[in-house]
Amino acid sequence: MTKEEVLVKMQEIFRETFNDTSLVITEDTNAEDIDEWDSFNHINLVASIEKAFDIKFALGELQTLENVGDMITLMITSKL
Amino acid sequence: MNISRIIAQSIPLLKLYDKQGIFVTPEICMREYYTLRNQLLQQYSKEDIVGLRFDKDYRYILTLLACMSVGLTYIPLSMEWPKERIDQIQSLSGCIILEEEMFSFSEGDATVSTEVFHNDILYIIFTSGSTGAPKGVKIPRVAYEDFLVWTDGYFTKITSEDRMLLTTDFTFDISLVDLSLLLTKHLSLYVSHFNNNVFKMLYELENYKITTHSTVPYNYSMVMHDDVYDKADLSALKHIMIGGARFPNNLYARFQTHLSGCDIYNFYGPTEATIYCAIHHFSYHETEVHENNITIGKPFYHNQFTMIDDELYLSGPQLMQGYLHNKEKTKEALVTIDGTVYYKSGDVVFQNELGNYFIVGRKDDTIKVTGYRVNLSDIDSYLLQLAYISNVATIAIPNESSENDLVAYMIVNDKEVTVKQIKADLKEMIPGYQIPKFIKIVEHFPLNNSGKICKLTLKEMFITKK
Numbered sequence: 001m002t003k004e005e006v007l008v009k010m011q012e013i014f015r016e017t018f019n020d021t022s023l024v025i026t027e028d029t030n031a032e033d034i035d036e037w038d039s040f041n042h043i044n045l046v047a048s049i050e051k052a053f054d055i056k057f058a059l060g061e062l063q064t065l066e067n068v069g070d071m072i073t074l075m076i077t078s079k080l
Numbered sequence: 081m082n083i084s085r086i087i088a089q090s091i092p093l094l095k096l097y098d099k100q101g102i103f104v105t106p107e108i109c110m111r112e113y114y115t116l117r118n119q120l121l122q123q124y125s126k127e128d129i130v131g132l133r134f135d136k137d138y139r140y141i142l143t144l145l146a147c148m149s150v151g152l153t154y155i156p157l158s159m160e161w162p163k164e165r166i167d168q169i170q171s172l173s174g175c176i177i178l179e180e181e182m183f184s185f186s187e188g189d190a191t192v193s194t195e196v197f198h199n200d201i202l203y204i205i206f207t208s209g210s211t212g213a214p215k216g217v218k219i220p221r222v223a224y225e226d227f228l229v230w231t232d233g234y235f236t237k238i239t240s241e242d243r244m245l246l247t248t249d250f251t252f253d254i255s256l257v258d259l260s261l262l263l264t265k266h267l268s269l270y271v272s273h274f275n276n277n278v279f280k281m282l283y284e285l286e287n288y289k290i291t292t293h294s295t296v297p298y299n300y301s302m303v304m305h306d307d308v309y310d311k312a313d314l315s316a317l318k319h320i321m322i323g324g325a326r327f328p329n330n331l332y333a334r335f336q337t338h339l340s341g342c343d344i345y346n347f348y349g350p351t352e353a354t355i356y357c358a359i360h361h362f363s364y365h366e367t368e369v370h371e372n373n374i375t376i377g378k379p380f381y382h383n384q385f386t387m388i389d390d391e392l393y394l395s396g397p398q399l400m401q402g403y404l405h406n407k408e409k410t411k412e413a414l415v416t417i418d419g420t421v422y423y424k425s426g427d428v429v430f431q432n433e434l435g436n437y438f439i440v441g442r443k444d445d446t447i448k449v450t451g452y453r454v455n456l457s458d459i460d461s462y463l464l465q466l467a468y469i470s471n472v473a474t475i476a477i478p479n480e481s482s483e484n485d486l487v488a489y490m491i492v493n494d495k496e497v498t499v500k501q502i503k504a505d506l507k508e509m510i511p512g513y514q515i516p517k518f519i520k521i522v523e524h525f526p527l528n529n530s531g532k533i534c535k536l537t538l539k540e541m542f543i544t545k546k
Contacts, residue, residue, distance in 0.1 A: 035499075035517060035518060036517070038517070039276050039277070039278055039298075039302055040301075040302065040305075042277070043278060043302060043305050043307055043308055044307075046279070047307035050307075057311075058311075059279055059282055059283045059286065059311050059312055060283060062277075062279035062280075062283075062311075063277060063279045063280035063283040065277070065279075
């Protein structure tokens, strides 16, 4: 999958998690930009991403995630 | 028990790990501690109050210990706090702000000295006030000494072999539980830098094989989440101390299911009564739950509880001396009944037939958000300092994870202003936990019969729209 394809799929997950159909994300989007992106929704996001992309992240990988770009990079490397 | 003596005995035995997980050798700890201690003795005097604005790492611990040992009253501050908050505390207390760069840790006089200039006040912690100004809670040395003696005697199963993860900020007094166990049990203490990322905290718990952890319930509500818990091996965990906020019912059930082999404690206590003053060790008996509330147990050691009109009054040597430069608030909070001084907690309690207490509500509009005490009127007064807000009402919506979400409804006189800007402006003024998660701009407020803003209707509006 390319970065762009991952971002499109990620956007769907974000829209569903935050119940906002107009939400637009970029690689720089982080918890500061979305009101409801708190620690709990972070867990929900990770769980939805794992399910949608059929991957399981390791703790060591998850501890470094800061923004959408980090998530995309992690997914692309996990899928390689 | 004398704190200075305990610290002097503990310093050579310290087992500290910095926030990168690297062991700070006892030689380094000793040298840095005594160098710093000597500088404090030379540069400050008994009357001074110092505000500690250090990075959350092992040197913050050494500085806390040095202030305690010397008898220099300190105020814990955070690097994360906005300048306005620091300025406000400095102006209220007249404290001298200390920063890491001001001290030499590796070079200088590291002579072991026992000189002290004991101030009776050990530390001052600022909590939310009801008029926008935070209140400085003055904790006497004897109060913390009592807590230390109790810690040493109560946690008999915790030894120097244990490993503890320090996740709480020093501005929150429950971090002193970690310090107390460091001083009395000489366990290994790892400074966490999880920064509200549960996966990072879990990684640290697993990687460092942590056995002992003291934190707010919110963190374990995340750790015990279905999609999180399975990711880590927490088999090393033996002692979990939860406190600083209401213990959620579903967390109780999850502890019973997943960590039944651990000793789990629920702590209770306001900052005004030195960290904690009641404890309950779970046995998962049905008497521990009353109408969805989990028991806080009973007061420990010299602490005593009394119920007056269902409100919990606390007494004993752990009580604060009062609020800094605020006689009026001190008089409201500390009352004398039949010669005994009580702190009016504002908590509405129920006591069951076994004598265990349950917190069932609050008398005022102080609530908790991720363990931090927040006064809703306080938030309103900050918001009203923003010129474009003409009226505001902040409400709390309970949730199972962080206890409450703050929602601020407001009328603005500048149609161009955005929620993002309001949040950015607030960030300059108050710590993150006080910033409402949701900001709703409205044209007018629903009013009740007496013409006041009807907060109940606002709550209904919020819940319906969600």
